[in-house]
Amino acid sequence: MQYQSQAVSKLYFMAAIGLFVGQILFGIIMGLQYVVGDFLFPEIPFNVARMVHTNLLIVWLLFGFMGAAYFMVPEEAETELYSTKLAKVLFWIFLVAGALTIVGYLAVPYATLAKITGNDWLPTMGREFLEQPTITKIGIVIVALGFLFNISMTVLKGRKTAITMVLLLGLWGLAVFFLFSFYNPDNLVLDKYFWWWVVHLWVEGVWELILGAILAFVLIKMTGVDREIIEKWLYVIIAMSLITGIIGTGHHYYWIGTPEYWQWWGSIFSALEPIPFFMMVIFAFNMVNKRRREHPNKAAMLWAMGTPVMAFLGAGVWGFMHTLAPVNYYTHGTQITAAHGHMAFYGAYVMVVLAIISYAMPLLRGRAAANSDKSQIVEMWSFWLMTVSMVFITLFLTGAGILQVWLQRMSDNPLPFMVVQDKISVFYWMREVAGVVFLIGLILYIISFFVGGKEEARA
């Protein structure tokens, strides 16, 4: 750690990991509800478990991104943070607001939560991933603005690198596109059209800038390859991300009442969306081959290499699988979508946050460069358990999805939804087992922080 104020990122990383555990626990609950329908009913209905699962994911990734920014920006800008105090205050506001929202989901019926938080005054609730009460959304905007102010001021007073510029652009984009969550017209088609400006332009748009910046930072630090080379790659990759991803939004506009020309725009551009992810794989492996140092933090290297590979598989391959309009006609809104969503989020965003945590945490905890060998071995076990089980979760959901499409949509005598669900339940059972293995991997991950032993010297 080169700057004192970087220490604040430790708070953010710890909160991120804590919320990650909550996300996975609710994932396990939902997985069981898929096969034991009355599990925890009516105390925690599926829709409540799901909003806890998805909202915790989003919030912990945001904590991860903010922690990453607070760690990276001082080092890149070569100056202390503009305000460490602001970073701490915003941390507690965000954590308490987030916790209260989750408690709200679980403690009272959703309609009651809508009522007591004044949803009628400005209705924004009850839309997928944007379930947060309107006042929580306003809180998120305030925290985001404070955070962006702090980070931007730090960059302004220090060195400006490609990595900080890309990171800042991604974070500002994140905040700007979130504003569309306040637009909720009575017209469902319009509502859906602009809902995607938050959801798609986040995960297949500006978040990819954040992903690229974090990955580039970690690779510079770990491989010692010349910054010029890495930053050139970064620009090329994110150029491809946005060139394909912006019009690629069209793959959500096939069947929601929007004009049919979107079937062409969406199919063509989103078919190109795997390209930046493939370039990311080439980039990471090339940089490692050209490395000028042997960094002792092998666990962080594993996460940094795993990120592009899994992102390419989850976002690239599994995305392409159902993105062409004639295919999507049959797969839209099935378990195929769920399969893609799981591996894409894990590969692209979960893993990159775990990569920066893995790189930064030993430094934040006062180690020279890395944790002890013993600790790293436990962390690498957690990498493999979580990654392999996520591959299996994705494969089982894909199996379920193919059968669902066949039985419900393509066969001569299409069967009703619930009949099909019963027929494919064996896949849901296997998915649940894989989910439990994922949880074991996550527990090992947390244990790795408490494994002592002699720390590695700086290479």
Next chain:
Amino acid sequence: MSGKFTKSMARNTFYGGTVFFLLFFIALTFDTTAGLPKRDHRVNITEKVAFGKLVWEKNDCIGCHTLLGEGAYFAPELGNVYKRFGNNKQAIIAFIKSRPVNGIKGRRSMPQFNLSDKELDALAEFLKWSSEVNTANWPPNIQG
């Protein structure tokens, strides 16, 4: 990458490409919203349909169901439920009303939301309106 392609060229590709495609996306958006009234039959969005959408949102129906294919995959698609239920609003209302409070043993069950008659009627009206949006012939069949 070859030495000819410099970092500033890469940066310009990024900024140029992003701005170009963002503007193109906005242009397509203007075209879409201009042509939308014909497809979304917004003339039929009455006060009741709008209130029905609010009821839909306040009970987080999207947390289990899909609507025009978007949402959760735990319960049936509802974009065409009006047609699946024989173009019958009363059948939809009766279904929602009759959900057992403690669920069905061992099976997925829809919660009992205790909606008022006014809410039920509006929700059914909203689902009827949704089923009449021009969705390019999606879903493939009546099972959703």
